[in-house]
Amino acid sequence: MKKTITASILFIISIISGYSQVNYSQEFGKVTQYEMSMSQYEQDKDAEAVVIYDLGDYYFRPDESRGFLLSMERKVKIKILKQAGTKYANFEIPYYSENREWESIEKIEAITYNMEGGQLTKTILDPKNIYEEKVSNNLSIKKVALADVREGSVIEYKYLITTPYFFNMRKWDFQKKIPVVYSKLKYKAIPYYEYTYILRSINKFDEYKATPLNDEIRFGHLVYKEMQYEFGLKNLPAFKDEEYITSEQDYLISLYFQLSKIYYPRGGSKEIMTTWPAMCDDFLKDNDFGKYIKNSEKEGKKILPTLDIASKTPLEQVEAITKYVKEKYNWNGNYGKLSEYSVSDFIKKQTGNVANINLFLTGLLRSAGLEAYPIILSTRKNGSISLSHPFQQFFNYTIVLVRIGEKIYYLDATEPLLYYSDLPERCLNVNGLVVKPKSEEWVSIRQKELSISQKNFILDIIPEESKMKVKARFAGRGQK
Secondary structure (H helix, E strand, O other): OHHHHHHHHHHHHHHHHHHHHHOOOOOOOOOOHHHHHOOOEOOEOOOOEEEEEEEEEEEEEEEOOOEEEEEEEEEEEEEEOOHHHHHHHEEEEEEEEEOOEEOEEEEEEEEEEEEEOOEEEEEEOOHHHEEEEEOOOOEEEEEEEOOOOOOOOEEEEEEEEEEOOHHHOOOEEOOOOOOEEEEEEEEEEOOOEEEEEEEEOOOOOOEEEEEEOOOOEEEOOEEEOOEEEEEEEEEEOOOOOOOOOOOHHHOOOEEEEEEEEEEOOOOOEEEOOOOHHHHHHHHHHOOOOHHHHHHHHHHHHHHHHHHOOOOOOHHHHHHHHHHHHHHHOEEOOOOOOOOOOOHHHHHHHOEEOHHHHHHHHHHHHHHOOOEEEEEEEOOHHHOOOOOOOOOHHHOOEEEEEEEEOOEEEEEOOOOOOOOOOOOOHHHOOEEEEEOOOOOOEEEEEOOOOEEEEEEEEEEEEEHHHOEEEEEEEEEEEEEO
8 A cells, every 4th residue: 555655746746846847838939828827936935027038049140241240149938927916018128329330120020929719819019119319429218118028928038139249248037036847048159269268156057058059150261160068057945135234246146258268260369358457558558448437537627627626726726627527518417437529529519328427537637747547446236246257347436636745635526416536326335347458457446435324113912902012213324
């Protein structure tokens, strides 16, 4: 009898295990009965939605007119479990363009599935629900809104990004703010581009495979083969925001890529990811960074005589120049380590991103004979920088360092209401890289004052009335 019970239990377990593998479909355009009937996710019964799959496929595509292009396909399926989860039916795809080179978003498809009167219905994405927003000269966003989404719906969408900017290989976020049943990225490497990657928040994958592909690819005089890498994780819990977490990017399970080396078909190679000093040199050679500062310095020769600062002390000059930039030019709300507009366009528009404003300020300060340097950093919400990996994509912001004697001042001219030498909160308590030739100088950017906060609660329990009175007091002050 005991053997029969054991065998029955094993048989049931095998059925459950096998059933769990076929509960979900990864085929686009197909949903299972289980997906449609789900009313909650067993591993997180409070979840408002669950990602059934999030699949990526990165590969290089030969193009006769543009050379190799990097293609990044993504396919996502989500079950909406509560009304609050309908917000996941709206998503955005940022893309970049510069001069004659551009990224493109292709093959956007989406379907909403519902059960109505016992019948499965499909609502196909209407192209009218795809919106275009131009954020800056170089950055645009595709905004997509799926229709007929409600509690109980299943949605899926897919799209393709094609880019000539190999530095822009998108990071892969395995974890979301809702649970993820399965997330997998496939990347087909070719012999000409080598990438380094960082895996954050975990040490290994549930699935990892490196497979040489046998098919030869011919492109012009080139003949090469691909190596396919697969990175997969299963049953990821929802990422929960905590009160004192500065940036969720430091804790989300993610995979970051950085182009590290280029191999030329005719022989030879070029190191891309080398050292922090080499990165600083690259920034100083960039038209939208180092050359922008030099052009700003030239403009300073015209602007400074109008400010009447010749008789002022160096610190008074810093204050006057910073106030001038704050009052004359407006921040458009965009972050950035590189300027969006040329100096002439910035002066004409009188508006620009963070780099436009603060690199311009750097140039004016230098024009006055002051020792000023740009600092690149990652804002608090953008996440911390890995000091052992010189990845440009870690940085998203630029401020200014000015040295007067033995004292250092940090400047940011984006916020006109702040005191000239006060930084906005987004730039505090982070590390910044001072951009100097052949240098690696890090600074720790801290707030001037210590913030002290207190929370006091007094509970008065009244059993006979089945009540509880709560008195709460919140106090905060700064300390020099």
